[in-house]
Amino acid sequence: MQSVSPRGGLQLGDLPATRWERARAAVPASTLWSAVLVFALAVTIARSTSAAYWVPSGIDGIPFVALGAAVLMALLALTRLPSWLCVAAGVAGGLVVATIATAPEFRAQHPLDPTGAGLVQVWIIRVFEGSAFGDQAFVGLVITLLMWITGGWLAWCVVRWRQPLIGLIPGAAAFTTNVLNTPNQQGYTFIFLALTLGLLLWTTYTASVAKAVAARIKMTGDARWDFWETGLVATAALLVIGIMLPPMSTIDRTASMESSLFTKWAQIQSKLNQVGIQGNGTIPGRVSTGFGVTVSMGPRLSQSTTPVFNYAVTAGPYPGPYYFRGVNDTLTTVVDGKPTWTYGTNDHTQPIAANDSPTFAEQYKWMALATFTVNMLLPPGSGSGDIYFYPGQFYSIDKPAVAHETQVPPVFTFATQLVTIDRLAAAPPSFTTKGQYNVTVSYPDVTTDELRAAGTDYGDWLAPYSSMPADGYRPPAAMRFIHDLALSITAGANNPYDKASAIEAYLRDRNRFTYTLTPKQPPDGTDPMLYFLNSSHEGYCQYFAMAMGEMLRSLGIPTRLVNGYGAGSYDDIQHRQVVRDEDAHVWVESYFPGYGWIPFEPTNDGVAYANTIQRASSRSVLCFTDNHCTVPSPIQAVTSPVVKPSTRPKDPGASDQPIGANQNRFRWLDSTMITRIVGVLGALLLLLIGLGARYLRPRTVMGVWRRVLVLARMAGAELQSGETPSELEKRLGRAFPEAAPHLHSLTDAFVVAAYAPPEMAQSTKPSVMEAWASLRPMMVRRVLSRVRPGRS
Known part of the structure; x- marks a missing residue:
């Protein structure tokens, strides 16, 4: 519909576009780009804070809070309102937004709190008592308010005051706290560095230009060129340094930095260097800690600290041990010339629906229930990525599975x-x-007296678990030594439990055996078990578990080995146990009639990691399947056993497979590695731009002319042999009319510099450089328009 204006030239439909154009024209381009960088920085800091998991829930929306604050304060900064009024409006808005954003968490955590003025009074009391600072909802409120201040203050300082360094103070403090306390912040670190450097470069450049204009100083083209050339190269260098610096933490290190920091980084870098290996071969002599489906007495090991999963007990309780079962190794055979416990050849499978409990052939007494929430971060490689890990014995899982x-x-x-x-x-x-799953497990809450009285009424189905191969597994002399040693150790024990406990205690005796990741290797032709038990007396968990398993089987006691993971280390930030490659472990289980498979720990690492497994001394009030209990009691707060981080060489439980190229290639291409790759490529791009800028700023008259010819060719103007500079200038002026005046000035000065006497030629260099500074951007735009046809 047309306007009633006599001119009739205005369409009502054009009003929104016109208003946008007017608003856009009112905001300088320098301010607009500064604001974009500010918005991106605010969101990055907020996302880093959310990923730091300071509280379990309630702060997922803080990136929107930080962005909203930045937008509001940027708009207020563009107005002519007094500064005090704008800041007061921002503070008031922050309190309102933070309250609204965290209100659901407050209601969920404190359903009995009063409303209105009474609620304010209650929280004032809690703040002065100090209890508020340990409250999840209150901490979420403080973090949300901090993110509002971070985004708003940064936008205000940049847009109104043109002081980005002052504006970065709260955001940089928050981000530094995240990096120091939270692992896997490398991606956010790279983005933060890039955006911060970009903001500082841009604001410095625009401020310099504004000062030059105010002082009526004419800036040459090379002055701008010098600034951006130096800035890009410096930015690229700082980004590379930021990418290659070691991650500051894998646990809380705000209070103290451990001296092993750079050692750990060297281990990580060593593994990262294997990413690019091609082919299907293996790396000779290189074996790393990690989960494996077989058990043998392998070579020396190096450690890997890659996180595999984290977990928490959500229903129970569960007294331990916190050993996560992967596979049961039940068959003794020879693999690649080495005696090995393997998963077995026969394979009966049975599908299990989500949340269903399978029916087992035997039912055991005093089986209590507990539930674990497991977050699988990086499933093991080598075909083991489909394994669900869980403690105890399986009861049910909230995912479809196959037994x-x-x-x-x-x-x-x-x-x-x-x-x-x-x-x-x-x-x-x-x-x-990969991902989260909830698994309910059963475990025997049985006393030592009950195990001693369990007897030896083993069914025929247990025969494969109760004997060693007659021949072909180890030399006869080694088999006799293992059996005789077992008889010697268990002399005086009159039941399977006491025999198993005696062998466990014998292997755990640190006066006899030494735990090490670098055990001595047997001489050629010597059986490794015989060498371990009779000579070296040193090894890691696979050595000790195999020794106990084979001694028990030689005595006719049903035994199997379990390949899985230990408890891991407690993370005070995530409030969960974090299990890593280095926590892979092998332990022993023996069968007791009526009670099933009971775990034993023959490995003694000397630092209270692999302890002797405690048995129940009296019947506890738990959720027993004997009493038809099927759902263990929920634990109100998600908890985990407090196993503090240790600097000990954790038990490897490694697969005895050398690190293969295929395994590493996929295992290490995670988000952190991708971030490093993208960061290095970005830094290389900035370096290339810097080198290009250096090329476009020649130091001699002849260098200028050569670059004119190169750019003309790149812009599509073919050079003709035999052309004089004047003829070329006229033809290029017709091809690039917008550059014709500058081409003419430059060519005239070049002809004098090239053909006049030296004293006259030298005087024309400034005019050549000035003409080139004006011509250069036009020629570059022509080249870009050819690369991007839509660009004019």
Whole structure:
């Protein structure tokens, strides 16, 4: 519809566009780009804070809070309102937004609190008492308000005061706290560095230009060129340094930095260097800690600290041990010439629906229940990425799964063939356990007296667990030594439990055996078990577990080894246990009639990590399946056993597979590695731009002319042989009319400099450089328009 104006030239539909154009024209380009950088910085700091997991919930929306504050204060900074009024409005807005954003968390955490003025009074009392600062909802409020201040203050300082360094103070303090206390912040660190350097460069440049204009100083083209050339190179260098510096923390280190910082970084860098290896071969002699499905007495190990999963007990309680089962190794055989405990060859499978508990052939007494929430970060490689890890014995899981059993009892031995689960895997089509799952487990709350009285009424199905191969596994002399040593250790013990405990204590005696990741290797032709028990007396968990397992089987006691992970280390920030590659572990389980498989720990690492497993001394009030309890009691606060981080060389439980190229190539291409790759590529791009800027700023008259010819060719103007500079200038002026005056000035000065006497030629250099400074951006735009046809 047309306007009633006599001119009739205004369409009502054009009003929004016109208003936008007027608003856009009112904001200088320098301010607009500064604001964009400010908004991106505010969101980056807020996302880093959210990822730091300061509180379990309630702060996921802080990036929007920081962005909203930055936008509001940037708009207020563009107005002519008094500064005090704008700042007061921002503070008031922050209090309102923070209160609204965290109100649901307050209601959930404190449903009985009063409302209105009474609520304010209650929280004032809590603040003065100090209890508020340990409250999750209150901490969430403070963090939300801090993110509002971070975004708003940064925008105000940059847009109104043109002081980015002052504006960065609260945001930089918050970000530094995140980096010092939280692992895996490398991505945010790179983005923060890039945006901060970009903001400082841009604001410095625009301020310099504004001062020059105010002082009526004409800036040459090379002055601007020098600034950006130096700035880009410096930015690239700082980004590379930021990418290559070691991560500041994998645990809380605000109070103190451990001296092993750079040692750990060297280990990480060593593993990162294997990413680019091609082919299907292996790296000779290189074996790393980590989960494996077989157990053998392997070579020396190096440590890997890659996080695998974290977990918390959500229903229970669960007294321990906090050993996460991966696979049960039940078959003794020879693999690649080495005696090895393996997963087995027979494989009975049974699908298990989500939250269903399978029916087992045997039911055991005093089995209590507990539930764990596991967040699988990086499933193990080598075909083990579909394994669900869990402590104790399996009861149910909230995901579809497939149970695998290797030592399958003969048909008709039981009503069902599922006696035990040797491997719990993700159901197709998933084939991966990455992500979160909740698993309910059962564990025997049984006393030592009950285990001593369990007897030896072993069913025929346990025969494969109760003996060693007659030949072909180890030399006969080694087999006799293992059996004789077991008889010697258990002399005087009259029941399987006391025999198992005696062998466990013998192997744990640090006066006899030494725990080490670098055990002495047996001479050629010497059986490794015989060498371990009779000569070296040093090894890691696989050595000790194999020794105990083979001694128990030689005595006819049903035994298996379990490959999995230990408890990990407690993270005070996430309030969870974090399990890493270095926590991979192997332990022993023996069968006791009526009670099932009971764990034993023959490895003694000397620092209270692999302790002797405690048995119940009296019956506790737990959720027992004997009493038809199927749901353990929820734990109000998500808790984990307090196992503090240790600097000990943790038990490796490594696969005895040398690190293969294929395994590393996929395992290490995670988000941190991708961030490093992107950061290095970005830094290289900035360096290339800097080198290009250096090329476009020649120091001689002939250098200027050569660059004119190169840019003309790149812009599509073919050079003709035999052309004089004047002829070339006229033809290029027709091809690039906007550059014709500058081409003419430059060519005239070049002809004098090239062909006049030296004293006259020298005087023309300033005019050549000035003409080139004006011509250069036009020629560059022509080149870019050819690369990007839509650019004019």
